Amino acid sequence: MSLEYKIINRNSDDFKEILKLNLEVFPQNELLAPINLEDPIMASDENLKIFTFYDGGKFIGYAALYLYKELCYLAFLAIWPQFQGCSYGSKILDILNSNFNQIVLEIEYLDPKADDIDQRIRRSKFYQKSGFCDSTHTISYLGMKYSIYTSSKVEFERFIQMFEFFKSKNYFEFIYE
Template sequence: MFPQNELLPLSLLKMRAKAGKAEFCSIYNEEGKWVGFFYTVYNRHIAYIFFLAIDPHYHGQGLGSATLTAIKERYAGKQITLSAERPDPQAPNNEQRIRRHRFYAQNGFGKTGLYTVEKDNEKFDLLSIQSSVNPQFYQQLMDNYLTKHRCHYLPYKIIKE
């Protein structure tokens, strides 16, 4: 579902959620079947959607859009952001990247003029429902969330276009 270089250890995700720095939330369809989850990291300024995953068998049924609507309601008053792999004609999954950007745009997430360069020189656009994101808020959120683990699991730099 997620590329190996984008994954964090489950133990770290659980530990940070138990510490009140993140939330795991399950997604169920109308029949009550578990179909996915989202994982958010937040502080008083910003809520960052770290992972949003819906079982591919349930794509195209509006569950992703409904989940994003619920996230917007849950974190109202915060800058709601996420990262998406930047489209790249040389990338083997470029069509998937384009579809993701289109999906997020249809759900009110636009480019902020910021992107991150992460492991393997991979670029991720920082998207938000607000027109801009304070890069210091994002940096503080990630530093506080990952603490000493950031350099190992999520080395990145923020770049303004």
């Protein structure tokens, strides 16, 4: 496996592939906030970085990150289903961790009553195996509760400031705990 990457923008041909991939792997409600890649204003924000990943020239997946002060918010990480389980996700996180010091992300809260609890647990274990830890803080938006995971010690207040910034742009409302 030889994973290459490049940073693209909304005008790239690969951006269309990202939109197709999103429809394949994400529920519709997860594509709305806090980062909406289809929003031209958000997509043109210089703090939004979209990494596309390739193996032998074949598009494997992407990561969308938002840089806020010293934080790097991993808004999306998606890999085509046929390439999932082949260590691409771990390799992508290794690349991101080597380029950014403080990565923060959220995953669906591990609610034992959730219909997809097994998938949530697998996702949690995947991020933990890649060096992320549960911050024990949560955030809720659009009717979903998320656990906040970090790659290193992150001041929770900085994370909240970033989400307050998103809120000020009218991206969405949220509740944090």
